[in-house]
Amino acid sequence: xxxxxxxxxxxxxxxxxxxxxxxxxxxxxxxxxxxxxxxxxxxxxxxxxxxxxxxxxxxxxxxxxxxxxxxxxxxxxxxxxxxxxxxxxxxxxxxxxxxxxxxxxxxxxxxxxxxxxxxxxxxxxxxxxxxxxxxxxxxxxxxxxxxxxxxxxxxxxxxxxxxxxxxxxxxxxxxxxxxxxxxxxxxxxxxxxxxxxxxxxxxxxxxxxxxxxxxxxxxxxxxxxxxxxxxxxxxxxxxxxxxxxxxxxxxxxxxxxxxxxxxxxxxxxxxxxxxxxxxxxxxxxxxxxxxxxxxxxxxxxxxxxxxxxxxxxxxxxxxxxxxxxxxxxxxxxxxxxxxxxx
Amino acid sequence: xxxxxxxxxxxxxxxxxxxxxxxxxxxxxxxxxxxxxxxxxxxxxxxxxxxxxxxxxxxxxxxxxxxxxxxxxxxxxxxxxxxxxxxxxxxxxxxxxxxxxxxxxxxxxxxxxxxxxxxxxxxxxxxxxxxxxxxxxxxxxxxxxxxxxxxxxxxxxxxxxxxxx
Numbered sequence: 001x002x003x004x005x006x007x008x009x010x011x012x013x014x015x016x017x018x019x020x021x022x023x024x025x026x027x028x029x030x031x032x033x034x035x036x037x038x039x040x041x042x043x044x045x046x047x048x049x050x051x052x053x054x055x056x057x058x059x060x061x062x063x064x065x066x067x068x069x070x071x072x073x074x075x076x077x078x079x080x081x082x083x084x085x086x087x088x089x090x091x092x093x094x095x096x097x098x099x100x101x102x103x104x105x106x107x108x109x110x111x112x113x114x115x116x117x118x119x120x121x122x123x124x125x126x127x128x129x130x131x132x133x134x135x136x137x138x139x140x141x142x143x144x145x146x147x148x149x150x151x152x153x154x155x156x157x158x159x160x161x162x163x164x165x166x167x168x169x170x171x172x173x174x175x176x177x178x179x180x181x182x183x184x185x186x187x188x189x190x191x192x193x194x195x196x197x198x199x200x201x202x203x204x205x206x207x208x209x210x211x212x213x214x215x216x217x218x219x220x221x222x223x224x225x226x227x228x229x230x231x232x233x234x235x236x237x238x239x240x241x242x243x244x245x246x247x248x249x250x251x252x253x254x255x256x257x258x259x260x261x262x263x264x265x266x267x268x269x270x271x272x273x274x275x276x277x278x279x280x281x282x283x284x285x286x287x288x289x290x291x292x293x294x295x296x297x298x299x300x301x302x303x304x305x306x307x308x309x310x311x312x313x314x315x316x317x318x319x320x321x322x323x324x325x326x327x328x329x330x331x332x333x334x335x336x337x338x339x340x341x342x
Numbered sequence: 343x344x345x346x347x348x349x350x351x352x353x354x355x356x357x358x359x360x361x362x363x364x365x366x367x368x369x370x371x372x373x374x375x376x377x378x379x380x381x382x383x384x385x386x387x388x389x390x391x392x393x394x395x396x397x398x399x400x401x402x403x404x405x406x407x408x409x410x411x412x413x414x415x416x417x418x419x420x421x422x423x424x425x426x427x428x429x430x431x432x433x434x435x436x437x438x439x440x441x442x443x444x445x446x447x448x449x450x451x452x453x454x455x456x457x458x459x460x461x462x463x464x465x466x467x468x469x470x471x472x473x474x475x476x477x478x479x480x481x482x483x484x485x486x487x488x489x490x491x492x493x494x495x496x497x498x499x500x501x502x503x504x505x506x507x
Contacts, residue, residue, distance in 0.1 A: 027347065133468070137397070137404070138400050140400075144404060144412075151412070155373060167416075170412060
């Protein structure tokens with residue numbers, strides 16, 4: 001019932017029929033469907049990110065006993081489209097002494113990195129762009145471009161605050177990437193595959209979910225993932241009181257919006273990966289698979305937002321100490337235990 | 343059609359690799375050199391994908407782009423006066439350099455001309471990860487362990503040097 005997979009398959013067969021009857025070579029048809037799929041993924045990402053910004057504002061407001069956006073639309077749901085129009089029409093400034101080309105490319109790189117990672121994210125049964133046999137490794141690999149982009153932005157802005165923010169961000173992402181990868185390895189050992197679809201199909205029932213076999217791994221993954229996407233309690237790269245805004249301080253208009261956008265798509269990505277690895281992905285009774293995936297992912301995103309609005313920010317030295325002296329040994333312990341008992 | 347598309351992609355990637363590699367060693371701004379180094383590494387990963395070595399491609403991006411270049415960026419940003427005009431990409435030893443490069447070019451061209459290139463009839467392995475893992479932990483376990491010991495020695499050495507001051 002209501003499986004989107006069938007809809008996509010029907011549309012594909014319909015398009016193929018039209019292309020065959022018109023005598024279009026298969027190469028151009030493949031190219032066209034690839035573009036179509038890319039546009040669909042882009043649309044899902046955009047709508048998701050816009051929804052999350054609104055949701056975050058509402059959640060933060062309710063945590064602090066306010067209402068948040070209320071004026072535009074029912075409970076302010078039109079706020080984000082209107083903010084989008086504002087950002088598009090804003091003047092796009094570049095600092096006079098900035099390194100022009102890296103300054104321009106940095107927001108594109110961070111956006112493309114998170115877009116590429118969505119290729120391997122299973123949104124539901126059969127709803128994956130391409131099930132690579134190195135799936136999770138691919139996601140870990142392409143998201144490393146985030147660091148390059150942040151350092152490019154920090155350096156090219158020619159501003160001491162943005163450089164400091166870029167530095168902090170890169171140091172943090174590199175440090176937390178290690179425990180993150182090690183916690184993912186635990187799941188890979190259990191599944192004996194890197195493919196995202198195989199990881200999901202190995203967790204058919206709720207008692208098979210990897211979170212029961214890898215409780216420590218799940219906690220390490222979630223902690224490291226919150227640090228990876230630069231959110232509180234690990235948001236020192238953009239600590240407002242110290243750095244004004246961090247690496248994106250000199251950006252305005254749509255370029256700034258792309259950084260902001262990438263931040264939220266990365267949040268969707270890490271929570272989606274956590275759902276796939278630990279919470280059984282699309283598996284669940286009765287409802288269509290994509291609703292299960294969406295529900296679990298949104299729940300995890302809500303948990304991460306809850307962190308943001310209830311925990312204070314850690315200091316730089318605490319952050320590094322926690323990552324290297326506590327989280328990393330714990331991740332190794334988890335890996336050894338998994339290796340011994342799996 | 344498939345083959346011509348593949349070779350077109352190969353030539354595009356090869357052109358990007360060669361151009362960006364040349365830019366790495368000629369550009370005045372060392373930060374720009376580094377960004378072109380990232381582009382070179384990424385395009386090499388593209389070649390690996392073309393050769394059906396997806397695991398190698400992912401590891402190439404993860405290690406070279408994610409770890410090594412970021413380390414280099416840190417090193418550059420920690421260095422004072424990176425924009426100073428006194429910094430140059432070339433040095434005084436132009437003539438010995440030309441001689442060495444000339445010899446290398448002649449040797450490479452001779453080897454290229456005299457080799458008969460064999461094309462394997464085998465299909466590329468669909469699960470290269472499993473094969474690489476198995477051979478690393480059975481046939482090549484000794485070199486693998488030696489490499490890890492060398493790496494850990496380098497790590498400990500770096501920490502000791504850094505602690506001294």
